[in-house]
Amino acid sequence: MYATRVLRQAAAHAERTPLIRFIGKRHIPEHVDHTPQPHPASPTGALPAGFGSGQNGGNSHASFSSYRDHAQQHGPLRKTIAAAGGIGAQPASHLGPVEPPKGVYFDRNELPARFRRTPLTAAEIEAVETGGAALFG
Secondary structure, eight states, X not given: OHHHHHHHHHHHHSOOOOSXXXXXXXXXXXXXXXXXXXXXXXXXXXXXXXXXXXXXXXXOOSSHHHHHHHOBSSSBOOTTTTTTTOTTSSOGGGGOOOOOOTTOOSSGGGSOGGGSOOOOOHHHHHHHHXXXXXXXX
């Protein structure tokens, strides 16, 4: 017990030298070029035609804030969406009944019998519960 205390005190007072060494001081680059560049391993060495111009699926937003105003990931990011008559502006009861179109089913049990799951037999249930050991015994 005493030896542990001595080792801890010695470690606390020892000068710690990190094992990793960095070359030079940290510095922030003065200019960073954010213009789109082709990937170095690109077979053509060029960006797709119309890239970043808003045409052919490119970026159509002039700034990040205009992108964020129109972005949706888990719902719209705009805080004024309800006030604008969008999502959540009306209760669901005002939207009317939900009926699937012909040929579309909401539940597997609504399908014709040939597409339904077959029920498990007692032997299959026993095999699952015992990890297959019941098949050999």
